[in-house]
Amino acid sequence: MMIEFENVSFRYDPKTDYVLNDITFKINKAEFVAIVGKNGAGKTTLIKHFNGLLKPNEGIVRIDSLDITKEPISKMASIIGYSFQNPNHQLFAQNVKKELEFGPNNLKVEESTRDTTIQNLVDTFQINHLLERSPFELSGGERRLVSIASVLTMNQQVLVLDEPTYGQDYRQKKRLGSFLNKLTDEGITVVVVSHDMDFILDFIPRTIVLSGGKIVADGETSKVLSDQTLLQDADLISPLLLDLCKSLQQIDDSFTISINEQEVYENILALISKDRKISR
Amino acid sequence: MSLKILEYFNYLEQKSPLHFVDPRGKTLFIIAITCLTIFLDHIIPMCIILVIMLPLIFLGRFTKRWLKSLLFLTPVILLVVILNALLLKVDYPTTKAIILGLRLIILSGFFGLFFQTVSPDDISQALIKFKFPYSFAWAISTAYRFIPTLAKETNIIIDAQKSRGLQIDRGNLFKRVRNMIPLLIPIFATAMRRSWQLAEAIESRGWNATKNRTYLYSLRLKWWDIIVILLSLGIFALFLYLVITNAPLPFWLAYNIPERFELKRLFLIAWTWIKNLFS
Amino acid sequence: MVETAVKIDNVSFKYRNSDSFALRRISFEVAEGEFILLAGFSGSGKSTLLKCLNGLIPHFHAGSFGGNVEIFGKSTLESETTQLAKQVGFVFQNPENQISNLTVEREIAFPLENFGVPKNEIISRVDELIALLNLEEIKYKSPYSISGGEQQLTAIASALALNPPILVLDEVTAHLSPRSAVRILNLLNELNTKHKKTIIIAEHRLDRCLHFANKLAFLEKGQLKVFDDVRTVFQNKEFPENMLPKIPSLFLKLDKEIGLLDEKANELPLTVEELVATLK
Numbered sequence: 001m002m003i004e005f006e007n008v009s010f011r012y013d014p015k016t017d018y019v020l021n022d023i024t025f026k027i028n029k030a031e032f033v034a035i036v037g038k039n040g041a042g043k044t045t046l047i048k049h050f051n052g053l054l055k056p057n058e059g060i061v062r063i064d065s066l067d068i069t070k071e072p073i074s075k076m077a078s079i080i081g082y083s084f085q086n087p088n089h090q091l092f093a094q095n096v097k098k099e100l101e102f103g104p105n106n107l108k109v110e111e112s113t114r115d116t117t118i119q120n121l122v123d124t125f126q127i128n129h130l131l132e133r134s135p136f137e138l139s140g141g142e143r144r145l146v147s148i149a150s151v152l153t154m155n156q157q158v159l160v161l162d163e164p165t166y167g168q169d170y171r172q173k174k175r176l177g178s179f180l181n182k183l184t185d186e187g188i189t190v191v192v193v194s195h196d197m198d199f200i201l202d203f204i205p206r207t208i209v210l211s212g213g214k215i216v217a218d219g220e221t222s223k224v225l226s227d228q229t230l231l232q233d234a235d236l237i238s239p240l241l242l243d244l245c246k247s248l249q250q251i252d253d254s255f256t257i258s259i260n261e262q263e264v265y266e267n268i269l270a271l272i273s274k275d276r277k278i279s280r
Numbered sequence: 281m282s283l284k285i286l287e288y289f290n291y292l293e294q295k296s297p298l299h300f301v302d303p304r305g306k307t308l309f310i311i312a313i314t315c316l317t318i319f320l321d322h323i324i325p326m327c328i329i330l331v332i333m334l335p336l337i338f339l340g341r342f343t344k345r346w347l348k349s350l351l352f353l354t355p356v357i358l359l360v361v362i363l364n365a366l367l368l369k370v371d372y373p374t375t376k377a378i379i380l381g382l383r384l385i386i387l388s389g390f391f392g393l394f395f396q397t398v399s400p401d402d403i404s405q406a407l408i409k410f411k412f413p414y415s416f417a418w419a420i421s422t423a424y425r426f427i428p429t430l431a432k433e434t435n436i437i438i439d440a441q442k443s444r445g446l447q448i449d450r451g452n453l454f455k456r457v458r459n460m461i462p463l464l465i466p467i468f469a470t471a472m473r474r475s476w477q478l479a480e481a482i483e484s485r486g487w488n489a490t491k492n493r494t495y496l497y498s499l500r501l502k503w504w505d506i507i508v509i510l511l512s513l514g515i516f517a518l519f520l521y522l523v524i525t526n527a528p529l530p531f532w533l534a535y536n537i538p539e540r541f542e543l544k545r546l547f548l549i550a551w552t553w554i555k556n557l558f559s
Numbered sequence: 560m561v562e563t564a565v566k567i568d569n570v571s572f573k574y575r576n577s578d579s580f581a582l583r584r585i586s587f588e589v590a591e592g593e594f595i596l597l598a599g600f601s602g603s604g605k606s607t608l609l610k611c612l613n614g615l616i617p618h619f620h621a622g623s624f625g626g627n628v629e630i631f632g633k634s635t636l637e638s639e640t641t642q643l644a645k646q647v648g649f650v651f652q653n654p655e656n657q658i659s660n661l662t663v664e665r666e667i668a669f670p671l672e673n674f675g676v677p678k679n680e681i682i683s684r685v686d687e688l689i690a691l692l693n694l695e696e697i698k699y700k701s702p703y704s705i706s707g708g709e710q711q712l713t714a715i716a717s718a719l720a721l722n723p724p725i726l727v728l729d730e731v732t733a734h735l736s737p738r739s740a741v742r743i744l745n746l747l748n749e750l751n752t753k754h755k756k757t758i759i760i761a762e763h764r765l766d767r768c769l770h771f772a773n774k775l776a777f778l779e780k781g782q783l784k785v786f787d788d789v790r791t792v793f794q795n796k797e798f799p800e801n802m803l804p805k806i807p808s809l810f811l812k813l814d815k816e817i818g819l820l821d822e823k824a825n826e827l828p829l830t831v832e833e834l835v836a837t838l839k
Contacts, residue, residue, distance in 0.1 A: 038736070039706060039707070039736065137576075139601055139602035140601060141600075141601030141602060142601070142602065166733065166734070167601060167733060168601065169599075169600040169601045169763065169802075170600075170801050170802050171600055171801060172600075172601065174801065195735075195736045195737055197737055235736040235737070235738045235739070236736070236737050236738065237737045237738055237741055240766055240805050240806060240831055241805060243831045244806070244809075244831045244834060244835065247831060247832070247835040248835060248838070251835070251838075251839065261805070261809070264809065265809060265812055265813070268809070268813060268838065269813065269816065269817070271838075272813070272817060272838070273817075
């Protein structure tokens with residue numbers, strides 16, 4: 001599904017400043033987008049508009065042609081999956097299996113459909129061994145994984161994930177990233193709010209930078225994250241590979257900048273072999 | 281709605297002169313004034329206390345909130361006054377009822393002022409001075425420290441479960457109670473987890489390491505606190521004097537509303553008048 | 560002769576409600592002034608191991624504890640966590656849940672008060688720490704009105720209040736933005752080099768701190784797989800490839816292809832600067 005924000009402004013209190021200030025953007029069906037920004041830039045406020053937890057003071061939010069500012073949240077849950085940052089804020093069931101069934105049961109999904117979806121998720125996340133355990137016994141990373149899975153069970157067409165990689169190790173991040181990639185291949189739109197540079201660089205093609213309630217950049221991740229001022233705006237730091245490329249470029253002007261690991265590797269390889277030829 | 285009244289009675293971080301008065305002095309004062317207000321049974325002394333209260337409320341920068349809280353209390357006070365004026369079986373029931381109303385206004389004013397100017401931290405420090413165990417005092421200030429966190433967290437939990445399709449305000453009573461479970465368990469679990477982590481954190485920093493704990497800040501009486509305490513003791517002495525001697529007030533303080541203006545009498549006159557009109 | 564700060568001898572631990580051991584026969588030593596990185600996937604026992612260092616295990620957490628931990632030659636079994644606070648400062652992952660006082664200043668004073676330090680000494684020590692960590696602006700602020708990074712700095716200042724020679728940190732940057740995380744890691748480096756603190760840290764962002772570390776310990780399923788000099792560890796087969804930090808990983812790949820290590824460098828580069836210098 002397509003998501004469209006049209007001149008959206010929002011503030012929590014008429015006495016305070018706008019947290020979102022005239023925001024307009026479009027996310028196409030099956031896109032994978034990262035939203036970055038400082039704490040307090042309005043990221044969480046923005047994504048709460050996706051499923052109507054917050055309604056804009058001005059402007060329109062559309063999912064396909066549906067104006068969601070007029071829809072109740074309970075209906076939105078079947079269209080948009082929203083996973084909150086801290087798993088402890090939503091896990092409650094006796095065991096992981098029941099936790100995963102909670103969402104579909106709320107939406108009155110048929111049992112057979114529900115079970116196949118859940119089995120699918122359990123297989124991709126490799127959490128079969130956790131099903132019978134209480135969510136409170138799990139480690140932080142496992143809890144985060146279960147809380148994301150418990151949202152994905154509802155088969156929505158749009159997913160919004162707030163800091164999905166918190167507390168996850170490299171292995172789990174990789175699994176999550178490739179799973180989300182697979183979802184977009186199947187036509188699902190995925191939006192991620194994150195500070196995790198490596199995760200964004202490795203998996204998410206488009207990045208939106210939010211600063212002071214406004215969109216200050218929107219484009220290809222590798223371009224956006226190579227811009228020093230934008231990085232500063234988003235409380236991010238320049239990726240190591242970018243630093244490396246810049247230093248190498250100072251040695252040899254012909255060196256092309258990239259922040260893709262494989263590309264950098266090949267470029268360095270080319271640089272070295274060129275060097276060796278000259279020295280011979 | 282009913283809880284909203286409490287908003288006018290919590291602590292406000294301000295720098296009013298009354299915020300700088302020692303909480304022990306303020307506690308003594310409020311005890312003395314409460315005793316006196318409850319004991320005195322005449323309109324004029326009540327009015328005097330009310331007049332004394334007004335500048336204090338102004339000094340404590342409580343005026344606006346006090347007026348708002350009065351607005352909330354007005355229906356209650358009116359009800360109390362009217363019912364008592366009609367139903368009390370004493371001499372001068374209207375006088376007594378008005379005294380009751382004034383008493384409510386005075387007490388709510390003084391207690392509101394007290395809670396606005398005494399921080400939970402003041403309370404815990406006062407407890408320490410009164411030789412309560414430190415852990416007890418710490419628990420009070422820590423509970424206060426986590427109120428905003430708890431409130432924020434509860435909102436997030438509600439949003440998170442709503443996003444998973446939970447409908448909180450639908451269905452019959454039984455279903456609604458059942459729907460509370462996905463909210464209450466995370467709220468309770470995060471609170472538990474927090475207290476464990478907090479316990480680890482204070483343990484790691486020398487909790488109860490010695491019996492002779494020192495304090496970076498502790499209460500110390502200033503000259504104005506001495507005045508407040510002496511004043512409170514004075515009020516208390518007056519109260520004791522009145523209780524023990526049972527001395528009658530001088531006539532000019534013991535004013536009662538004359539019988540011909542009694543609410544009950546006026547009501548009866550009006551009632552017979554209306555009855556005659558229709559008979 | 561450098562003194563041994565921490566000696567972990569054959570330590571095993573099982574939490575009371577768990578059926579498997581969280582730590583299995585772990586032994587290693589840390590010399591005074593060293594910077595030790597603790598790496599491992601989530602749930603590998605990093606936090607549990609760190610909690611053994613100041614006696615939270617076995618004094619605070621019930622379970623079966625075997626082996627011995629010595630801090631400057633004295634077993635943690637012999638002294639309570641409270642008393643160990645003078646030897647070991649401990650900072651936890653969640654900044655929100657470890658600050659218990661109403662202002663930053665009083666949070667820093669808290670351990671000193673606990674030990675009955677005279678008031679004038681508390682004042683000067685607090686001011687010293689506030690100057691050291693640049694906390695002047697938030698000195699009188701309440702802990703919930705400051706950012707996560709500032710909260711974590713406050714927690715570090717408080718852990719340093721008693722001037723412990725050892726500082727233990729459990730994924731303290733996990734909840735922070737990259738910028739504040741790097742700020743904290745650099746601060747730890749300064750504490751290590753300038754103030755001679757022994758630092759033991761569990762950390763996911765290896766990329767940003769491995770060049771500060773002397774040694775790296777890699778835990779897997781409660782077992783110590785590798786414990787060695789940082790540069791050597793990454794060439795060890797036991798260290799998982801997908802956990803390798805960017806720069807060493809890039810270098811090792813290049814080395815495999817064209818053999819850099821013997822020809823151009825005799826040690827593994829850890830930072831961008833080192834790699835660039837090697838490639839020159």
